[in-house]
Amino acid sequence: MYIAKLTPILSLCFCYQALAQFNLPPKSAQIEAALHAAPVEKKAGATVLGYNQQGKVVQLRKGTNEMICLADDPRQEGFSVSCYHQDLGPFMARGRTLREAGKNTKEIFAIREQEAKSGKLKMPAQPAALFVYSAPDDDVDYATGKVSNGYLRYVVYIPFATAAQTGLPLKAESPGMPWIMYPGTHGAHIMINPPRN
Numbered sequence: 001m002y003i004a005k006l007t008p009i010l011s012l013c014f015c016y017q018a019l020a021q022f023n024l025p026p027k028s029a030q031i032e033a034a035l036h037a038a039p040v041e042k043k044a045g046a047t048v049l050g051y052n053q054q055g056k057v058v059q060l061r062k063g064t065n066e067m068i069c070l071a072d073d074p075r076q077e078g079f080s081v082s083c084y085h086q087d088l089g090p091f092m093a094r095g096r097t098l099r100e101a102g103k104n105t106k107e108i109f110a111i112r113e114q115e116a117k118s119g120k121l122k123m124p125a126q127p128a129a130l131f132v133y134s135a136p137d138d139d140v141d142y143a144t145g146k147v148s149n150g151y152l153r154y155v156v157y158i159p160f161a162t163a164a165q166t167g168l169p170l171k172a173e174s175p176g177m178p179w180i181m182y183p184g185t186h187g188a189h190i191m192i193n194p195p196r197n
Contacts, residue, residue, distance in 0.1 A: 022075050024053055025142045027060050030071035032145025034060075037083035037133040037152070042067045046083060057096060068092075072140075079147065080134040087124035088157060091186075094121055109187060116159065116186030123159040123186055130155040130189075154192040161188045 025033070030050035035043045047063030050071035060071070069083040070092070084092060091112065098108045115121035135150040161183065163170055168180040168190060175195035182188050 022055070023142065024051060024074050025071075025145065029141075029143055029145035031060050033079075033140070033142075033147060034069040034071040034081045034083070034145075036147050036150055037081045037131045038067060038069050039083075039131065042083070047086075074142075077137070078134065079137060079140045079150075080132065082130060082132045084130040085124065085128040087126075087128045088130060090122045091116075091157075109182075109185075113186050121186070124157060127190075128157045130157065149197075151196060153194065156190040156192075158188050158190060159186050160184060166190075 027050065031048045034048050034050065035046065038046050042065055045063050045065035046061075046067040046069045047059065048061040048069045048071065049057050050060040051074060052058045055075060057070070066086045067083055068086055068089060070081060072079050072081050094112055094115070095108055098111055103111065112121055116123050131152060131154060133147075133150050133152045135147050139149045140147050158166070158180075161180065163180050163183050166180060168178060170179060170183070172179045172191070172193065176192065178190050178192045180188060181191050
C-alpha cells in the first residue's frame with residue numbers, strides 16, 4: 001500500500017528529472033540558431049521563439065517585422081529551426097499545443113482541418129511563407145548557435161488551394177521543382193526542396 005501511494009509521486013519526480021536533464025542552449029545561441037531559417041533581410045527584425053528549462057515555448061526576442069522564427073527543440077533528435085509569416089502563428093501554435101497534449105501527426109492534421117473549416121482556427125487569407133533550416137547534430141555548435149552544412153527548404157501556405165487552381169503538380173519531377181502538398185485542405189502548401197550539395 002505504501003508503494004502504491006508513492007508511485008504517482010515517483011512518476012512526477014521522474015518526469016521532472018527528464019525535463020531538467022535536457023541540454024538547453026543559452027538564449028543567445030537559440031536566437032542565433034533560429035535566425036538561420038530567416039531570409040537575410042528579415043533576420044534583424046524577426047521575433048524569435050525558443051525554449052525554457054521546462055521545455056515550454058517562450059519569446060526570446062520581440063521583433064519589428066512580420067516574421068517569427070522558432071529555435072530548435074532541444075528534446076528532439078537532429079537540428080531543425082523555422083521562420084514563418086506571423087499570419088501562420090495561430091496554425092503553428094495550435095500544432096504545438098496539440099502535440100504537447102499527446103496527439104500524433106494524423107490527429108493534429110484532422111483537428112486543425114476541422115477547426116480551420118469551422119473558422120475556429122484562423123488561417124492566412126493570402127499566401128504565407130515558411131522557411132525550414134535543418135542540419136545533422138554534428139554540424140551544429142549548440143553553445144553558440146553556429147551551424148555548418150545546413151539545408152534550407154521553402155514552403156508557401158495556400159490554404160484550401162488545389163492542383164487545378166494553381167497548375168502545380170502533386171510531386172516534384174526534379175530537384176527544386178515546386179509542387180503542392182495536401183491540396184484542397186487547410187494545410188495546402190507549395191513545397192520547394194532545392195537540390196542538396
